[in-house]
Amino acid sequence: MKYLFDKWESLQRKIRNKYLFIFLDYDGTLTPIVETPQKAVISKETKDLLRVLARAPRCKIAVISGRSLRDIKKKVGLKKIIFVGNHGLEIEGRKIKHVNMLSLRYRSLLRKIKRDLEKNLACVKGVILEDKGLSFTVHYRLVESGDIPKVKSIFKEATELLSLKNKIKAKTGKMIFEVSPPLEWNKGKAALWLLARHKFSSKEKMILPIYIGDDRTDEDAFKVLNRNGITVFVGSPRSSHAEYYLKDTKEVNRFIKKTIDLLAEKPCQN
Numbered sequence: 001m002k003y004l005f006d007k008w009e010s011l012q013r014k015i016r017n018k019y020l021f022i023f024l025d026y027d028g029t030l031t032p033i034v035e036t037p038q039k040a041v042i043s044k045e046t047k048d049l050l051r052v053l054a055r056a057p058r059c060k061i062a063v064i065s066g067r068s069l070r071d072i073k074k075k076v077g078l079k080k081i082i083f084v085g086n087h088g089l090e091i092e093g094r095k096i097k098h099v100n101m102l103s104l105r106y107r108s109l110l111r112k113i114k115r116d117l118e119k120n121l122a123c124v125k126g127v128i129l130e131d132k133g134l135s136f137t138v139h140y141r142l143v144e145s146g147d148i149p150k151v152k153s154i155f156k157e158a159t160e161l162l163s164l165k166n167k168i169k170a171k172t173g174k175m176i177f178e179v180s181p182p183l184e185w186n187k188g189k190a191a192l193w194l195l196a197r198h199k200f201s202s203k204e205k206m207i208l209p210i211y212i213g214d215d216r217t218d219e220d221a222f223k224v225l226n227r228n229g230i231t232v233f234v235g236s237p238r239s240s241h242a243e244y245y246l247k248d249t250k251e252v253n254r255f256i257k258k259t260i261d262l263l264a265e266k267p268c269q270n
Protein backbone atom coordinates (compact mmCIF):
# COMPACT_ATOMS: atom_id res chain seq x y z
CA MET A 1 0.00 0.00 0.00
CA LYS A 2 1.22 3.49 -0.82
CA TYR A 3 0.88 6.50 1.43
CA LEU A 4 -1.57 8.71 -0.45
CA PHE A 5 0.18 12.02 0.10
CA ASP A 6 3.49 10.57 -1.16
CA LYS A 7 1.72 9.99 -4.48
CA TRP A 8 -0.26 13.21 -4.50
CA GLU A 9 1.45 14.57 -7.64
CA SER A 10 0.38 11.67 -9.82
CA LEU A 11 -3.02 11.39 -8.15
CA GLN A 12 -3.66 15.04 -8.80
CA ARG A 13 -3.13 14.44 -12.50
CA LYS A 14 -5.52 11.53 -12.36
CA ILE A 15 -8.22 13.45 -10.51
CA ARG A 16 -7.95 16.71 -12.43
CA ASN A 17 -10.65 17.24 -15.08
CA LYS A 18 -12.52 14.10 -14.12
CA TYR A 19 -16.00 13.75 -12.77
CA LEU A 20 -15.57 12.27 -9.28
CA PHE A 21 -17.82 9.85 -7.48
CA ILE A 22 -16.55 9.77 -3.91
CA PHE A 23 -17.65 7.01 -1.56
CA LEU A 24 -16.96 7.58 2.11
CA ASP A 25 -17.45 5.16 4.94
CA TYR A 26 -18.59 6.81 8.20
CA ASP A 27 -17.19 5.21 11.39
CA GLY A 28 -13.40 5.24 11.36
CA THR A 29 -13.33 7.29 8.16
CA LEU A 30 -15.33 10.47 8.71
CA THR A 31 -15.34 10.12 12.50
CA PRO A 32 -12.82 8.42 14.78
CA ILE A 33 -13.89 5.12 16.31
CA VAL A 34 -15.35 5.82 19.76
CA GLU A 35 -16.72 3.86 22.69
CA THR A 36 -20.34 3.60 21.58
CA PRO A 37 -21.99 4.06 18.18
CA GLN A 38 -24.05 7.01 19.43
CA LYS A 39 -20.91 8.90 20.40
CA ALA A 40 -19.55 8.89 16.83
CA VAL A 41 -20.57 12.44 16.01
CA ILE A 42 -19.27 14.10 12.88
CA SER A 43 -17.11 17.16 13.63
CA LYS A 44 -18.10 20.58 12.39
CA GLU A 45 -14.96 20.72 10.28
CA THR A 46 -15.73 17.45 8.49
CA LYS A 47 -19.34 18.41 8.01
CA ASP A 48 -18.37 21.78 6.51
CA LEU A 49 -15.92 20.09 4.16
CA LEU A 50 -18.55 17.60 3.03
CA ARG A 51 -21.02 20.40 2.46
CA VAL A 52 -18.58 22.20 0.18
CA LEU A 53 -17.61 19.00 -1.60
CA ALA A 54 -21.26 18.13 -2.20
CA ARG A 55 -21.79 21.48 -3.90
CA ALA A 56 -18.68 21.23 -6.05
CA PRO A 57 -19.17 20.78 -9.77
CA ARG A 58 -18.05 17.47 -11.24
CA CYS A 59 -18.56 15.59 -8.02
CA LYS A 60 -21.02 13.24 -6.38
CA ILE A 61 -20.72 11.94 -2.82
CA ALA A 62 -22.10 8.82 -1.19
CA VAL A 63 -21.71 8.05 2.50
CA ILE A 64 -21.73 4.28 2.73
CA SER A 65 -22.10 2.64 6.10
CA GLY A 66 -23.07 -0.46 8.02
CA ARG A 67 -25.43 1.69 10.09
CA SER A 68 -29.09 1.84 9.24
CA LEU A 69 -30.06 4.35 6.56
CA ARG A 70 -32.06 6.38 9.05
CA ASP A 71 -29.17 6.53 11.47
CA ILE A 72 -26.51 7.49 8.91
CA LYS A 73 -28.72 10.19 7.38
CA LYS A 74 -29.28 11.71 10.79
CA LYS A 75 -25.62 11.46 11.79
CA VAL A 76 -24.37 13.28 8.68
CA GLY A 77 -27.37 15.59 8.37
CA LEU A 78 -26.55 17.05 4.96
CA LYS A 79 -28.42 17.27 1.69
CA LYS A 80 -27.06 16.56 -1.79
CA ILE A 81 -25.45 13.38 -0.53
CA ILE A 82 -26.43 9.82 -1.34
CA PHE A 83 -26.78 7.69 1.77
CA VAL A 84 -26.14 3.98 1.74
CA GLY A 85 -27.15 2.09 4.89
CA ASN A 86 -26.85 -1.50 6.09
CA HIS A 87 -23.81 -2.13 3.86
CA GLY A 88 -25.82 -1.34 0.75
CA LEU A 89 -29.20 -2.88 1.52
CA GLU A 90 -30.82 0.57 1.70
CA ILE A 91 -29.92 3.49 -0.55
CA GLU A 92 -31.38 6.98 -0.66
CA GLY A 93 -30.49 10.18 -2.49
CA ARG A 94 -31.96 12.67 -4.90
CA LYS A 95 -34.21 10.62 -7.18
CA ILE A 96 -32.95 7.39 -5.60
CA LYS A 97 -34.79 5.23 -3.14
CA HIS A 98 -33.84 1.60 -3.01
CA VAL A 99 -34.35 -1.17 -0.51
CA ASN A 100 -33.13 -4.68 -1.21
CA MET A 101 -36.48 -6.46 -1.14
CA LEU A 102 -35.00 -9.87 -0.51
CA SER A 103 -33.52 -8.66 2.74
CA LEU A 104 -37.02 -8.05 4.14
CA ARG A 105 -37.68 -11.78 4.17
CA TYR A 106 -35.07 -12.31 6.87
CA ARG A 107 -36.38 -9.75 9.32
CA SER A 108 -38.27 -12.12 11.58
CA LEU A 109 -35.43 -14.65 11.76
CA LEU A 110 -32.95 -11.88 12.56
CA ARG A 111 -35.28 -10.49 15.20
CA LYS A 112 -35.50 -13.88 16.85
CA ILE A 113 -31.71 -14.32 16.95
CA LYS A 114 -31.38 -10.82 18.36
CA ARG A 115 -33.91 -11.56 21.10
CA ASP A 116 -32.05 -14.77 22.03
CA LEU A 117 -28.74 -12.93 22.13
CA GLU A 118 -30.21 -10.18 24.26
CA LYS A 119 -31.29 -12.78 26.76
CA ASN A 120 -28.03 -14.74 26.75
CA LEU A 121 -25.77 -11.70 26.79
CA ALA A 122 -27.69 -9.94 29.57
CA CYS A 123 -25.18 -11.33 32.09
CA VAL A 124 -22.24 -9.60 30.36
CA LYS A 125 -21.69 -5.97 31.24
CA GLY A 126 -21.01 -3.52 28.43
CA VAL A 127 -22.59 -5.32 25.49
CA ILE A 128 -24.64 -3.07 23.21
CA LEU A 129 -27.08 -4.51 20.70
CA GLU A 130 -27.82 -2.15 17.87
CA ASP A 131 -30.98 -2.85 15.88
CA LYS A 132 -30.53 -1.64 12.31
CA GLY A 133 -33.81 -2.90 10.91
CA LEU A 134 -32.45 -5.13 8.16
CA SER A 135 -29.53 -6.31 10.30
CA PHE A 136 -28.16 -5.94 13.81
CA THR A 137 -24.81 -5.44 15.48
CA VAL A 138 -23.36 -6.62 18.78
CA HIS A 139 -20.83 -4.08 20.09
CA TYR A 140 -18.39 -5.33 22.70
CA ARG A 141 -15.91 -2.44 22.91
CA LEU A 142 -17.06 -1.65 26.46
CA VAL A 143 -16.91 -5.26 27.66
CA GLU A 144 -14.11 -6.13 30.10
CA SER A 145 -11.41 -8.05 28.25
CA GLY A 146 -11.91 -11.10 30.48
CA ASP A 147 -15.54 -11.32 29.38
CA ILE A 148 -14.91 -11.03 25.63
CA PRO A 149 -14.39 -14.78 25.06
CA LYS A 150 -17.80 -15.31 26.66
CA VAL A 151 -19.42 -12.85 24.25
CA LYS A 152 -17.70 -14.58 21.35
CA SER A 153 -18.86 -18.03 22.36
CA ILE A 154 -22.45 -16.91 22.99
CA PHE A 155 -22.50 -15.22 19.61
CA LYS A 156 -20.99 -18.25 17.91
CA GLU A 157 -23.52 -20.54 19.48
CA ALA A 158 -26.41 -18.38 18.33
CA THR A 159 -25.22 -17.92 14.76
CA GLU A 160 -22.78 -20.61 13.65
CA LEU A 161 -25.23 -23.24 12.47
CA LEU A 162 -27.56 -20.77 10.76
CA SER A 163 -24.59 -19.18 9.10
CA LEU A 164 -23.29 -22.56 7.85
CA LYS A 165 -26.72 -23.30 6.45
CA ASN A 166 -26.58 -19.92 4.72
CA LYS A 167 -29.70 -18.71 6.50
CA ILE A 168 -27.90 -15.62 7.80
CA LYS A 169 -24.57 -13.86 7.34
CA ALA A 170 -22.47 -13.44 10.50
CA LYS A 171 -19.54 -11.04 10.22
CA THR A 172 -16.91 -9.60 12.50
CA GLY A 173 -15.58 -6.04 12.50
CA LYS A 174 -13.83 -3.65 14.87
CA MET A 175 -15.06 -4.91 18.26
CA ILE A 176 -18.38 -5.86 16.73
CA PHE A 177 -20.30 -8.83 15.44
CA GLU A 178 -22.91 -8.36 12.83
CA VAL A 179 -25.83 -10.46 11.63
CA SER A 180 -27.37 -9.70 8.27
CA PRO A 181 -29.34 -11.46 5.51
CA PRO A 182 -27.26 -14.02 3.55
CA LEU A 183 -27.34 -12.01 0.34
CA GLU A 184 -24.65 -11.54 -2.26
CA TRP A 185 -24.75 -7.84 -1.73
CA ASN A 186 -22.14 -5.65 -0.07
CA LYS A 187 -20.59 -2.18 -0.12
CA GLY A 188 -18.71 -3.01 -3.34
CA LYS A 189 -21.81 -4.08 -5.21
CA ALA A 190 -23.74 -1.08 -3.92
CA ALA A 191 -20.95 1.23 -5.12
CA LEU A 192 -20.91 -0.38 -8.58
CA TRP A 193 -24.70 -0.13 -8.75
CA LEU A 194 -24.58 3.59 -7.95
CA LEU A 195 -21.81 4.19 -10.46
CA ALA A 196 -23.64 2.39 -13.25
CA ARG A 197 -26.83 4.25 -12.44
CA HIS A 198 -25.06 7.58 -12.44
CA LYS A 199 -23.22 6.87 -15.70
CA PHE A 200 -26.53 6.04 -17.32
CA SER A 201 -28.49 9.03 -16.04
CA SER A 202 -25.79 11.68 -16.41
CA LYS A 203 -24.21 10.41 -19.64
CA GLU A 204 -20.95 11.31 -17.91
CA LYS A 205 -18.16 9.30 -19.49
CA MET A 206 -15.10 9.94 -17.40
CA ILE A 207 -16.27 9.11 -13.91
CA LEU A 208 -13.46 8.39 -11.47
CA PRO A 209 -14.61 6.50 -8.37
CA ILE A 210 -12.78 7.19 -5.12
CA TYR A 211 -13.53 4.93 -2.18
CA ILE A 212 -12.32 5.61 1.36
CA GLY A 213 -12.93 3.19 4.24
CA ASP A 214 -11.31 1.58 7.25
CA ASP A 215 -12.91 -1.79 7.93
CA ARG A 216 -13.28 -5.29 6.54
CA THR A 217 -16.60 -4.56 4.86
CA ASP A 218 -14.85 -1.86 2.81
CA GLU A 219 -12.56 -4.50 1.30
CA ASP A 220 -15.43 -5.65 -0.96
CA ALA A 221 -15.46 -2.18 -2.44
CA PHE A 222 -11.66 -1.89 -2.66
CA LYS A 223 -11.62 -5.16 -4.59
CA VAL A 224 -14.03 -4.05 -7.29
CA LEU A 225 -12.83 -0.45 -7.56
CA ASN A 226 -9.06 -0.66 -7.32
CA ARG A 227 -8.53 -1.14 -11.05
CA ASN A 228 -10.42 1.84 -12.32
CA GLY A 229 -10.69 3.96 -9.24
CA ILE A 230 -8.72 5.29 -6.32
CA THR A 231 -9.08 3.10 -3.24
CA VAL A 232 -7.97 4.37 0.14
CA PHE A 233 -7.67 2.49 3.40
CA VAL A 234 -7.76 4.51 6.63
CA GLY A 235 -5.44 3.34 9.40
CA SER A 236 -1.95 1.86 9.79
CA PRO A 237 -1.01 0.13 6.57
CA ARG A 238 -1.83 -3.57 6.51
CA SER A 239 -2.74 -6.09 3.93
CA SER A 240 -5.71 -4.66 2.06
CA HIS A 241 -7.10 -4.51 -1.44
CA ALA A 242 -6.83 -0.73 -1.31
CA GLU A 243 -4.03 0.87 -3.29
CA TYR A 244 -3.40 3.78 -0.94
CA TYR A 245 -3.70 4.54 2.74
CA LEU A 246 -4.30 7.55 4.94
CA LYS A 247 -3.28 7.40 8.59
CA ASP A 248 -6.45 8.68 10.26
CA THR A 249 -9.68 10.64 9.92
CA LYS A 250 -7.75 13.94 10.08
CA GLU A 251 -5.92 12.94 6.93
CA VAL A 252 -9.22 12.06 5.29
CA ASN A 253 -10.26 15.68 5.92
CA ARG A 254 -6.99 16.88 4.42
CA PHE A 255 -7.63 14.77 1.34
CA ILE A 256 -11.18 16.13 1.01
CA LYS A 257 -9.85 19.66 1.28
CA LYS A 258 -7.24 19.09 -1.42
CA THR A 259 -9.88 17.51 -3.65
CA ILE A 260 -12.16 20.53 -3.17
CA ASP A 261 -9.28 22.77 -4.29
CA LEU A 262 -8.71 20.62 -7.38
CA LEU A 263 -12.39 20.67 -8.28
CA ALA A 264 -12.43 24.46 -7.94
CA GLU A 265 -9.80 24.78 -10.68
CA LYS A 266 -11.08 25.57 -14.13
CA PRO A 267 -11.43 22.34 -16.13
CA CYS A 268 -9.33 21.42 -19.18
CA GLN A 269 -6.08 23.17 -18.32
CA ASN A 270 -3.88 20.49 -19.83
Ligand SMILES: [Mg+2]
Nearest residue numbers: 025027028215
Ligand atom coordinates in the same frame (compact mmCIF):
# COMPACT_ATOMS: atom_id res chain seq x y z
MG1 LIG B 1 -15.75 2.09 9.12
